[in-house]
Amino acid sequence: MQWGQAMSNFLNLREFMAFSAVMKTGTTIGAAKALNLSQPSISRLLNDLEARFQMVLFRRVRGRLVATEQADILLDEVERAFDGLKQLSEFTGKMRRPQTRPLRLVISPSLSYRFVPAAVALFARKHPALSVIIEMRTMDLVTELIAGDLADVSVNLLPVEHPGVRVIPLLDVPTVCVVPRSNPLAGKKTITPAMLKHEPLIQISRRYPARARVDQVFETAGVTPQIRVETGTSAAACGCAAAGLGIALINALAAKEYQSQQTRIVRFTPVIRNSFGIIRPRRPVSAPVMDMIECLRQAAFNQAGVFHLDPG
Numbered sequence: 001m002q003w004g005q006a007m008s009n010f011l012n013l014r015e016f017m018a019f020s021a022v023m024k025t026g027t028t029i030g031a032a033k034a035l036n037l038s039q040p041s042i043s044r045l046l047n048d049l050e051a052r053f054q055m056v057l058f059r060r061v062r063g064r065l066v067a068t069e070q071a072d073i074l075l076d077e078v079e080r081a082f083d084g085l086k087q088l089s090e091f092t093g094k095m096r097r098p099q100t101r102p103l104r105l106v107i108s109p110s111l112s113y114r115f116v117p118a119a120v121a122l123f124a125r126k127h128p129a130l131s132v133i134i135e136m137r138t139m140d141l142v143t144e145l146i147a148g149d150l151a152d153v154s155v156n157l158l159p160v161e162h163p164g165v166r167v168i169p170l171l172d173v174p175t176v177c178v179v180p181r182s183n184p185l186a187g188k189k190t191i192t193p194a195m196l197k198h199e200p201l202i203q204i205s206r207r208y209p210a211r212a213r214v215d216q217v218f219e220t221a222g223v224t225p226q227i228r229v230e231t232g233t234s235a236a237a238c239g240c241a242a243a244g245l246g247i248a249l250i251n252a253l254a255a256k257e258y259q260s261q262q263t264r265i266v267r268f269t270p271v272i273r274n275s276f277g278i279i280r281p282r283r284p285v286s287a288p289v290m291d292m293i294e295c296l297r298q299a300a301f302n303q304a305g306v307f308h309l310d311p312g
Helices: 004-012 011-027 029-034 039-053 069-096 115-126 139-149 209-221 234-242 252-257 287-307
Strands: 056-062 064-069 103-107 132-136 154-157 163-182 200-204 225-229 248-249 263-268 273-281
Touching: 004 056, 011 029, 011 039, 011 069, 011 287, 029 039, 029 209, 069 248, 069 263, 103 115, 103 139, 103 287, 115 132, 115 287, 139 163, 139 273, 154 163, 154 234, 163 234, 163 252, 163 287, 200 209, 200 234, 234 248, 234 263, 248 252, 252 263, 252 273, 252 287, 273 287
Parallel strands: 103 132, 200 225, 200 248
Antiparallel strands: 056 064, 154 273, 163 248, 163 263, 163 273
């Protein structure tokens, strides 16, 4: 006998429904009304249940049904099973409907001020009823969250290598100078390492690959950078530049994120390329996630503007 057939013979849902209804109403008449069945049908289902499990669930005392101790014990388990069936029904109902759980977007703080809100605004036009959770994490943690199915999609600086994620190239932008407007270099079209020889600089932390690329350019040019501030976030770098502490060297996408009236973004040469990618789980993703990916792509190109580099 197959497992499914054995379970069908062992468990009869109608019998348990009749049992539960009698326990709740106290009579077979009340149970019949609750289940829209006849009273004889309720009595037959109770008899079948008692025979199936070879136990006495009710005794008749002066014409009334009185539940036994076994019936009280069984009722707890039956109610627990019905709760589980209800949850299963609700879950399968959600599976038939479009995605209803929030879409989980995890992003570096350096892209959370303008870029992400712009992408979410585009997404909301297509999915007005679907909420979005925005989690901010450092670039180091983003990949692990995506691979661990704790987030749906992200945008990150490349390279990203992890067997649990899929990387979709997004766009390349150059490293630029964020210059206080009070600095004469703010009026230049481009800035070279030699022009920064005596300027206080604001640099991204050495733990990021982008910093190594900047250091290599200065070394090749024979210029020792005068670093005044070193920070782990582009927001802090731009804030320091706006406060007049020096010239920040960061990627153009982040520079546009925190552009202010106190600073001007100036091109830096030679070009230092920064590649961004969209990170998603390797498993198949839902249609809303694919829509969010397209919204992120559109928002990124809009923000990068003239600083978007052709693929190298």
